[in-house]
Amino acid sequence: MSDLTLRQLRYLSALADTRHFRKAAEREGISQPSLSVQISNLEETLALPLVERGRGPVTLTPAGREVLLRAQAILDDVQRLMDVSTTLKSGLSGTLRLGVSPTLGPYLMPWVVAELHGAYPDLSLYIRESTPTDLRHELERGGHDIVLTQLPMSGADLTSRRLFREPLSLVAASDHPLANRTQITDHDLAGQAILSLGPAYALHDQIAALCADTGAELQRDYEGTSLDALRQMVGMGMGATFLPALYIASEIGKTDPSLTICPMKRPALHRSVGLVWRKRSGNLSAFDRIADAITRVAKDRFAGLITIETR
């Protein structure tokens, strides 16, 4: 005894509509015997008589009606599945699992979510924050579709697109020795205590490199777990740090009296922010459009703060 097939359900539905084997077969574009066979296969599979044969219009048994009802619901769902695939082709519907670094998410995502929601109402976002290291693991494992983070993000089979460059500014407590200088040189940094996020963050590597470069002392014993924690530590005089422009704009602003943003002489320090996804994941155009949306937001909201990458 064979399995139940959609074909059988389709034929049953046609038969119920036409109440006539030959007409149903015609409507389905097959011969009458083929339809007869499929209907009796279905009856055999369910071990139930579904139609009363005989002269006059075919009649469904009570069981047949019940089966028909469910069959039509199933066929409708299948039709909807096929319909929705058209929408899915655009790649901007369904659920997109987006991972984002905590150094970006809170300051950028609110705008991005609004933008994407407006532009692609069928797209629902599932957003999770993790450290860049975890983001990379999750991305490779398939737990995220796409990741927004500081670049570079290394990894086999990963592709990235740079979106913008964001200045990093030296921030110190207002009573910090560096806070009063009109311009800070590399030499000024030598020996200074510099705070940083943990090594799971790309920002850490960048700051560490700079410290090695200038002779500043990276405080390995107090690694922040968030930019906010870092700001608190700086405020308490534990050292200076480098904070990204979006964070400063969002959480410190120009008027925080306890913290000072120190002007640097060296060519401005930047970090690159971009989207990363698996090479194989396919929906390139979709991801490009996500990237465009984020770029749009960045341009509209933070035009003066950051440098948009051109493609």
Added chain:
Amino acid sequence: MSDLTLRQLRYLSALADTRHFRKAAEREGISQPSLSVQISNLEETLALPLVERGRGPVTLTPAGREVLLRAQAILDDVQRLMDVSTTLKSGLSGTLRLGVSPTLGPYLMPWVVAELHGAYPDLSLYIRESTPTDLRHELERGGHDIVLTQLPMSGADLTSRRLFREPLSLVAASDHPLANRTQITDHDLAGQAILSLGPAYALHDQIAALCADTGAELQRDYEGTSLDALRQMVGMGMGATFLPALYIASEIGKTDPSLTICPMKRPALHRSVGLVWRKRSGNLSAFDRIADAITRVAKDRFAGLITIETR
């Protein structure tokens, strides 16, 4: 490009569960290439990439997840359809379309519905009243599954089962000449005006036959459209009539002063009540159980009034 099949959806589901082509194939009891082919057929049908191939566990694309979600819903529905077929085999679930004569329905069905509902909670009833003539047409057309009416109901391909015999009593207005007789003979009926339902009712034929037999005059110009109408006409002195016991018990009782139930000398007049269905309709055991339920009700509620048919 082929159609979408349940098989493809099943395989997709297995693949999503195992995240591995070979294991999914094993779980489905087929070879790995067969599964590969079916998955790519599905992708081709939907014109969508659904899975990311590559080393490490297979990952669904966002579109793939959306498709999977719907696929699983569909597969669940199919499974439920197969499950329900087990219940449907008993014949006492789903919807049973029951036609009933207006001379029986209001006085019997309330109890029957309660009984059936209690005994077969999965069975829902769709009950419609029509004249026996219409009932027969609808039954033959397939509009009803089963009909409860006065017998006989003729018709090719119809089978019936007698349930009980119900006495018919002569009813007249209390000021009617016949009302005071201690016992009515056939001779007393000669020339009396007798009212009846329309010829669409089996009761009509029976009363008409009795009139021809005894010389009573059937009033063809005032045919009632319901037993209640008939009772009103009798109450207004337009003539006498024969009413079935269940109706009398339900609507007249022993204490209605304006109407008199006249004792007849001739062997008690009865009508037969039973169930009728199409020979081909199959679910014999189901209909037998319906019949049993009605008999049970009749026995419990109207034991003294009627005569239960033994099988």
Added chain:
DNA sequence: AAATTTCAATAGCTTTTTTCTATCGACTAA
């Protein structure tokens, strides 16, 4: 009553679909 028509089932054969085995090519791990 016999002949004709209608309708679905059946039989036998053909086409299409599904599956299998075997193998390939890409990649990983030793």
Added chain:
DNA sequence: TTAGTCGATAGAAAAAAGCTATTGAAATTT
């Protein structure tokens, strides 16, 4: 480099679905 894993591909075999032709049963017409 070698062996092993994984999914895709090729070609043949098996299964399913379809077709034509015919049968059998019932209904209608002659």
